[in-house]
Amino acid sequence: MRRVVVTGMGLVTPLGSGVEPVWQRLLEGQSGVKRIESFDVSDLNAQIAGQVPRGDTADGLFNADDYVAKKDQRKVDQFIVYGMAAAHQAVTDAGWMPDDLDSQERTGVMIGSGIGGLQTINDGAITLHERGPRRLSPFFIPAALINLVSGQVSIRYGFRGPNHSAVTACSTGAHAIGDASRLIALGDADVMVAGGAEAAICRIGIAGFAAAKALSTCYNDRPSEASRPWDKGRDGFVMGEGAGVVVLEELEHAKARGATIYGEVVGYGLSGDAHHITAPPDDGAGGYRAMQSAMRSAGIEPSQIDYVNAHGTSTPKGDEIELGSVQRLLGDAYRDTCMSSTKSAIGHLLGAAGAVEAIFCIKAIADGVVPPTLNLADPSDGCRDMNLVPNYAQERKVRYALSNSFGFGGTNACLILSAPS
């Protein structure tokens, strides 16, 4: 199969906008989790989230006007704005905005979302109920549809290749990058713009996840301490939002045009738990099989994995189950492997998480430093003998990085990334 490399990256996260500023803030141990000020949370039991900070692009903050014209912003849900922004950063970074038809037809888009336009659907339902069908905007449906990030990006840049979208809850971003890589490997495209976008921090989103008892509720007065994977004091995940998008490219195509190659997608594995809609099985068998399959496709040994970016959402059950399955996968090699959860700093970006975290893996490989797990003060029993990169980034040569994503419905995806060779 053809080899697939990463030649462009874009990030919109609770730590800001742009790969470099976000990465630096992550390494510094900053938290993007704050009290929600943008809507009323007084009757919600979870009142904090990782929201995208607004401001000047030059300061590493997010300004939607730099990516989508004002008049067009109200025609799309916020998740589409985030996705278009990250995609713009990525194609700009890659220097890939071809104007010849052949190149455009060989370039596809696969940007997914876990939930899509939740706020838009919420508002549309209220309009329909209170004012009737004649008041519903003609943009209501295309503003909310998940695949419309891929659609909007293809329209903007003329990318006429495969136009697709993953929708696998919290595994979406990883599935999008993995599946898009396979499309390139199998020859369906030479370049794919791939990733995930999410903007579900709204009253109905928080209320829904809170009803499923998934969210942290004990740290409303100390937001930056709420996301604490593997720590004894963890009590659920913190909602995040944003987007991560990469430009994936066939190796020879990238070399021929002299593109900067940041890393290679060498392994990809998928599995289903066939167990429960929101909880993993105690033995973490589904996650284990996804990792095992990714290792097999990468053709590497456990001892070659230097860094694991865990799914690690800070839920009481999931964190330890994942750690157990990573230890089983790596065998004795786990003692020399670092594993951290960057959700400790930005919360859980749901459908964007896997793509954002794949970008963090690429940066860890490029810079020789692994990002920390914040708030890891007192690890749970059974989480003490692995290097979980507590609180401070660690310098570390990373040859291969493994990134896990597990989603509601029992859907698991694992990516393995390496340095360019």
Add this chain to the structure above:
Amino acid sequence: MSDNDIGQRVKKIVVEHLGVDDAKVTDEASFIDDLGADSLDTVELVMAFEEEFGCEIPDDAAEKIVTVKDAVNFIQEHAG
């Protein structure tokens, strides 16, 4: 309502919704041919006119509203 008043309010809505320079929004300007609207934009424009002027514009009438002047004329005749 004076003609002039209706005209100004229609033009203001068109400028806001289509993001065009107000100098381009002449009486004869066609939403689609001159002002860059697509079919969904025109549906939304008609909804905005209904909202602003408190009138109902039936679908068959909406289809005939192609220019700024068409909109002003319809509203003059039907606005309450």
